[in-house]
Amino acid sequence: MINALGIVTSSNGRYHVAGLEDYRPIGAFSFLGRYRIVDFPVSNLSNSNIDQIQVYVSQNPRSLAEHLGGGQQYNINSKRGKLQLLFNQDSRVNEIYNTDVAAYMDNIGILERNHMDYVVITPGNMIFKQDYQKLLQAHVDSGADVTLLYHKVSNAKVHYRSTAILQLNRQKGVKSIARNDGTQDNRNIFMDTYVMKRELFIRLIRDAAKTSSIYNLADILNIRSEELDIRGYQHREDYLAAVYDFTSYYQANLDLLDFQKASALFSPQWPIYTKTTDSCPVQYVEGSRVTDSMIANGCLVEGTVEHSVIGRGVKIEKGAVVKNCVILGHSVIGKDVYLENQVVDKWAKVLHVGELVAPADRPGYVRREDVL
Amino acid sequence: MKQEMVAMILAGGRGSRLKDLTSRVAKPAVSFGGKYRIIDFPLSNCANSGIDVVGVLTQYESVLLGSYVAGGRSWGLDTRGGGVYVLPPREKADSDLDVYRGTADAITQNIDFIDSYDPDYILVLSGDHIYKMNYSDMLQAHKKAGADATIAVIGVPKKEASRFGIMNTDETGRITEFEEKPANPKSNLASMGIYIFTWKKLRALLVKDKTDAASQHDFGKNIIPTMLKAGSKLIAYQFRGYWKDVGTIDSLWEANMDLLGHRNELNLADGSWIIYSEDAVEMPQFIGQDAKINVAYITQGCRVNGEVDHSVLFTNTLVRGKAKIVDTVLMPDTVVDEDAVVTRALVAPGVHIGKGAKVGRKDSSSILLVAHDVREGETL
Numbered sequence: 043m044i045n046a047l048g049i050v051t052s053s054n055g056r057y058h059v060a061g062l063e064d065y066r067p068i069g070a071f072s073f074l075g076r077y078r079i080v081d082f083p084v085s086n087l088s089n090s091n092i093d094q095i096q097v098y099v100s101q102n103p104r105s106l107a108e109h110l111g112g113g114q115q116y117n118i119n120s121k122r123g124k125l126q127l128l129f130n131q132d133s134r135v136n137e138i139y140n141t142d143v144a145a146y147m148d149n150i151g152i153l154e155r156n157h158m159d160y161v162v163i164t165p166g167n168m169i170f171k172q173d174y175q176k177l178l179q180a181h182v183d184s185g186a187d188v189t190l191l192y193h194k195v196s197n198a199k200v201h202y203r204s205t206a207i208l209q210l211n212r213q214k215g216v217k218s219i220a221r222n223d224g225t226q227d228n229r230n231i232f233m234d235t236y237v238m239k240r241e242l243f244i245r246l247i248r249d250a251a252k253t254s255s256i257y258n259l260a261d262i263l264n265i266r267s268e269e270l271d272i273r274g275y276q277h278r279e280d281y282l283a284a285v286y287d288f289t290s291y292y293q294a295n296l297d298l299l300d301f302q303k304a305s306a307l308f309s310p311q312w313p314i315y316t317k318t319t320d321s322c323p324v325q326y327v328e329g330s331r332v333t334d335s336m337i338a339n340g341c342l343v344e345g346t347v348e349h350s351v352i353g354r355g356v357k358i359e360k361g362a363v364v365k366n367c368v369i370l371g372h373s374v375i376g377k378d379v380y381l382e383n384q385v386v387d388k389w390a391k392v393l394h395v396g397e398l399v400a401p402a403d404r405p406g407y408v409r410r411e412d413v414l
Numbered sequence: 415m416k417q418e419m420v421a422m423i424l425a426g427g428r429g430s431r432l433k434d435l436t437s438r439v440a441k442p443a444v445s446f447g448g449k450y451r452i453i454d455f456p457l458s459n460c461a462n463s464g465i466d467v468v469g470v471l472t473q474y475e476s477v478l479l480g481s482y483v484a485g486g487r488s489w490g491l492d493t494r495g496g497g498v499y500v501l502p503p504r505e506k507a508d509s510d511l512d513v514y515r516g517t518a519d520a521i522t523q524n525i526d527f528i529d530s531y532d533p534d535y536i537l538v539l540s541g542d543h544i545y546k547m548n549y550s551d552m553l554q555a556h557k558k559a560g561a562d563a564t565i566a567v568i569g570v571p572k573k574e575a576s577r578f579g580i581m582n583t584d585e586t587g588r589i590t591e592f593e594e595k596p597a598n599p600k601s602n603l604a605s606m607g608i609y610i611f612t613w614k615k616l617r618a619l620l621v622k623d624k625t626d627a628a629s630q631h632d633f634g635k636n637i638i639p640t641m642l643k644a645g646s647k648l649i650a651y652q653f654r655g656y657w658k659d660v661g662t663i664d665s666l667w668e669a670n671m672d673l674l675g676h677r678n679e680l681n682l683a684d685g686s687w688i689i690y691s692e693d694a695v696e697m698p699q700f701i702g703q704d705a706k707i708n709v710a711y712i713t714q715g716c717r718v719n720g721e722v723d724h725s726v727l728f729t730n731t732l733v734r735g736k737a738k739i740v741d742t743v744l745m746p747d748t749v750v751d752e753d754a755v756v757t758r759a760l761v762a763p764g765v766h767i768g769k770g771a772k773v774g775r776k777d778s779s780s781i782l783l784v785a786h787d788v789r790e791g792e793t794l
Contacts, residue, residue, distance in 0.1 A: 075698040076714070114487075115693070301700060301717075313695040320690050322682035323448035323713035323726075324699065325673075332707050336698045339449070339714050340683065342676075347701075 044178040046160035047153075047240060048087035048095040050080060051142055053167050056258075057204065057286040061407040062387060066105040068285055069097070069166030072370045072388070074298055075338030075353045078109050079285060081316045082171075083164045084125070088116045089312055090174035093123030094158060097166070098145050100130055109317055116315045128152065141258045143250045153244055161243045163259075165234035169283040169294060171307055172235070177275055181237045186273040188242070188263060190216055191235035193277040198222055198229035205284050206232040206260060208274050216272040219260045231284070232260075233277060280306045292385055292405045295351045295368045299334055321354050329360065338371070345375070353388070366402065370410075384408060415495035417531040419553060419610070421465050422524070423456050424517050425541035426473030431662045434785035435762055440472060442541030443479040444666070445745050445763065447673055447682065448713035448728050450691045452660060453483065455546070456539045457498065458689045461489040463549040466496030467531055470541075471520040473513060476502055482692065489690045501527060516631030522620040533613050538633065540607040544669050545657040546680065546687050547608070552651050556610045562646040563616070563638070565589065566608035568653050578604035579634055581650045589648040592638050603650055606657060609633065615646065656680040667760045667781040670726045670743045673711045694729050704735050720750070728763075737767075742774070751790070759784050768792065 053068050062071055069080035080097065087095050095118065099106050106127070113125025130148040146153065160181075162174045172191065181189040192208045195201070202222050208230040209217040219232055236259065238246075250262035263272060281303055283294035298304045308314060321340025326332065331346040340355035345362035353371035358364060361378035368385045375381060376393035383400040386392060387410035395414050400406035408414060425442040435444055442453035453470070460468050468491060470483050479500070486498030501524050505511035514520040521528070521538065528536060535556065537549055547566070556564040567581050575596070581603045582591040593599070619637060623629050629636045641648055656679040660666040672678055682689055696715025701707065706721040715730040720737035728746040733739055737750045743760045750756060751769040759774035759782040767773060768790035774782040788794055 299700075301702070304697065304700065308697045314697070315695060318693040320688050322689075323673075323711050325676065325683070326707050326710040326712065327676045328709050330707060332701045333705055334703045335701050337701060337712075338698045342683070344676075 043091050043175060044160060044182060045158050046092050046162050046174070046178055046237075047156050047158040048084075048092040048174075049161055049163045050083045050087075050095065050097040050166050051163060051234065052098045052100050052145070053165065057167060059285065059291055060288045061385070061409065062288070062291065065387070065410050066102050067099060067166070069099075070102075070106040070109060071285065071291065072353055073169065074295060075336050075351050075371075077314060077316045078106075079169060080106065080110065080166050081314055082169045083166060084110075084113075084116050085312075085314045086164065086170075086172050087162065087174060088118050088315065090162075090172075092162060092174060093118035094156070095123075095125045096128050096149075096152070097125065098128050098130065098142075098149075100140065100145065103127070103129060111317065115317050117313075126152075138256045141256060143247050143257055143259055143262070144255075146247045146259075147251050150244070150247070153240070156240060158240055161236070161238060161240045163234075163236040163243075167285045168233055169285070169307070170233065170277065170281060171279050171309075171312055172277060174237075177235075177237055180275055181273075184273055185271070187238060187270045188216075188272045189237040189275050190219070190272065191233045191237075191277055192230040192274050193233055193282045195229055195231050195282075196227050198231065199224050199227045201290070202229070202231050202284055203286070205286055206234065208232045210274045214274045214276075216263075216267065216274050218267065219264055230274065230276075231282070233282065233284075237275075288385075288407065289403065289405065292368055296349065296366065299336065299349060299351070304336075319354060330358075366405075373408075387412075390414070415531065417465075417467050417496075417533050419465060419535040419537055419549075420467045420469065420528055420531050420533045421456075421460050421537040421539060421549070422469045422471060422521055422528070423453065423539045423541050424520060425453060425470050425476075425479060426514050426520060427542070432666065433663065433783055435663070435666075435760075435783065436475070437785075438475060438478075440475045440479045440541075441661075442470075443482055444660075445728055446544060446660065446666070447670060448711055448726055449694065450689060451482065452544065453479070453541050454489075454689055454691045455544055456541060457483065457486075457489045457491065458687075459545075459547050459549060460537075460539075461491050461690065462687055463547075465537065465549060466491065466493055468498045469501045469524060469527060470498060471514065471524070472500055472502050473520075476500065488692050499527070516629075516636075517633045518620060518623055518629075518637050519631035521616075522624050522631070525617060525620065528613065528617075536611050536613045536616060538609040538611070542661055543606065543657060543659055544680065545606075545653075545655065546684075546689070547653060547655070547657075548687075549608075549610075552608070552610055555651050556612075556649065559587075559649045560647065561610075561649040562612050563641060564610045564649045564651050565638070566606040566653050567603040567650045568606055568657050569602050570604045572599065572602050575599035575602045575604065581605055583650045587650050587652075589642065589650050592634075592642060594634060603652070605634070606653060610651075663760055663783045664781050667743055670711075670760075671724070671741070673726060674709050674724055696730055702735070705733075720752075740776070754788075756784075758782060 130145040250257040324341045330343040334349045337352045338354040344360045345358040348365045350367040355372045357374045359377045362375045365382045370388040374391045380397035384406045386408040389411045391413045658669040699716040702719030712727040718733045719735040720733040725742045731744045732749045738755045740757045745763040747764045750767045753770040757774040762785040766787045771788045772793045
């Protein structure tokens with residue numbers, strides 16, 4: 043086992059998810075009914091025997107802090123291990139200052155005092171499965187200074203817009219980290235996941251901060267790419283979802299209604315941990331009709347649900363139809379309401395509108411705690 | 415650390431009327447209601463009633479039960495000074511290893527444990543009932559009456575009263591007589607097997623009972639009658655709400671079926687009195703393209719692509735396409751293959767029902783317990 047410190051980054055304004063992000067950072071988004079996105083990176087780290095984990099939070103920390111708590115649910119050693127929330131102050135003057143390097147510099151003392159040899163840095167807005175011990179071993183075996191995790195895709199013209207891509211040479215050496223400009227379908231999507239020695243990491247962020255106040259870690263790697271040995275490591279699992287805008291959030295949820303995909307992500311040997319709410323099983327009453335959906339515990343279903351993801355404690359009343367929707371926890375879909383292609387945020391009540399229908403490629407959004 | 419009241423759950427019984435369901439686990443560890451185990455109910459009631467120390471008296475097949483309750487974190491009973499303690503019979507400096515010879519003896523053998531908390535009161539519970547109850551309200555009644563013992567009772571239909579231990583009371587609620595399964599019951603107040611004792615009083619009685627060769631060391635048969643004879647003050651505390659003894663396959667099945675009623679009396683969705691349980695890491699339930707669900711109680715980790723009608727599905731069950739589940743309880747990790755039909759059955763954990771099998775009958779007089787795999791095409 044290779045010892046490493048796990049770092050889960052916040053997206054620091056690099057991505058924007060309209061609506062949902064007004065209330066919480068992407069890592070705290072509800073996912074697939076019972077999870078929050080941050081459960082995936084933290085469970086990956088925990089399952090990889092990495093039990094010192096830092097989660098960075100900038101804006102609206104409440105929901106993330108509440109969800110992560112002391113980290114007991116992630117099965118990390120309660121003495122040796124530690125799940126730590128690290129806060130940083132975002133600039134209100136200009137968001138170009140809100141870099142990952144600025145967040146690390148705000149907490150540099152903690153990074154320096156840590157005893158781990160390596161760091162694994164992984165983002166709070168992507169959903170995938172990865173054994174980091176394998177990645178660390180490959181990194182050590184290759185002798186590289188930095189290893190970056192990427193996923194090969196063939197749909198980058200339409201998807202993964204504004205995420206980063208890797209340009210690689212034949213030996214998997216990283217030539218550059220660039221932005222996906224949507225001009226080519228075949229791309230190596232950079233999973234914003236880095237492995238390197240902790241000492242090098244600290245040197246690089248100090249270097250970046252000194253060079254420019256608006257540099258990210260990826261920027262300084264681009265600049266130092268000549269003198270550093272930076273390699274790409276291909277993510278071999280089938281499933282990757284990146285949440286970088288509203289539609290990608292919606293799609294990432296509905297994609298997992300393909301049971302093959304879901305089984306690839308959830309395996310008994312690789313549990314995804316989350317905070318329990320001790321809600322009771324789902325109650326289906328006379329007249330309910332449900333197909334092709336994932337339903338979290340605590341729901342009451344009296345109406346019809348098709349191809350949708352339903353969060354905990356949701357109530358779907360008699361005659362209501364929910365089609366191609368993502369309904370977040372504790373919402374109420376009232377009697378005879380028809381919803382299609384919608385994301386309904388937590389605690390919302392859709393009662394007085396006959397129907398809400400949006401085009402499939404531009405789903406609608408109902409705000410948190412709204413009554414419609 | 416001193417506790418006002420310590421709870422002791424009698425969880426030693428095998429529950430042999432549950433047949434193969436308890437061949438490997440003790441009755442309190444039997445699954446219930448999709449995601450729970452029977453013992454979650456008394457443990458959650460304790461947690462919600464503000465009781466911090468709970469002793470679980472185990473004897474029969476206690477390994478799984480012991481590891482399940484140990485630590486008590488699932489019920490929030492892991493506060494400093496508090497906790498859930500598994501108490502099998504022990505060898506002590508002044509006595510050899512023994513079994514618990516009766517319900518009262520189980521408490522007697524743990525007087526040292528109870529004394530270490532110096533409690534004023536002790537709550538004795540059984541581990542085989544499904545109900546939600548605030549024990550602190552019962553303690554208030556016990557204190558207000560200045561009772562030596564308070565016994566929780568529930569009104570049962572008169573014609574069924576002869577199946578229970580019946581308490582006859584005067585107009586103030588004081589118990590005047592206790593009759594075990596009377597042929598001609600004088601009242602309909604059945605004992606729920608829930609007792610609060612003033613510890614000093616009970617302790618003295620237990621010490622005396624220990625050496626009484628004629629005693630069966632049982633609360634119902636010995637301790638309560640002795641107290642009545644001695645003129646101790648015994649009070650009936652009337653409980654109103656859902657309460658079910660799940661000691662037989664039929665009653666366990668029935669209690670599960672009771673959950674199908676929308677707005678059922680037990681109301682496990684009530685956020686003010688949550689029944690806590692072990693956390694499962696399975697993904698949410700997945701209802702497939704061909705599924706047909708009509709009146710069901712289904713929990714996390716299930717995968718349904720067949721037809722489910724008036725049934726309760728426990729954690730991680732798999733109902734494949736064109737399978738049909740009617741009036742049935744599927745316990746954790748069961749698998750029902752294509753075209754199989756399961757009717758009026760209780761399927762034990764992990765059982766696999768093969769393709770096209772026919773299990774149970776709509777008009778059966780009692781519920782079929784399916785404890786072993788059923789082969790493809792087989793009729794049971």
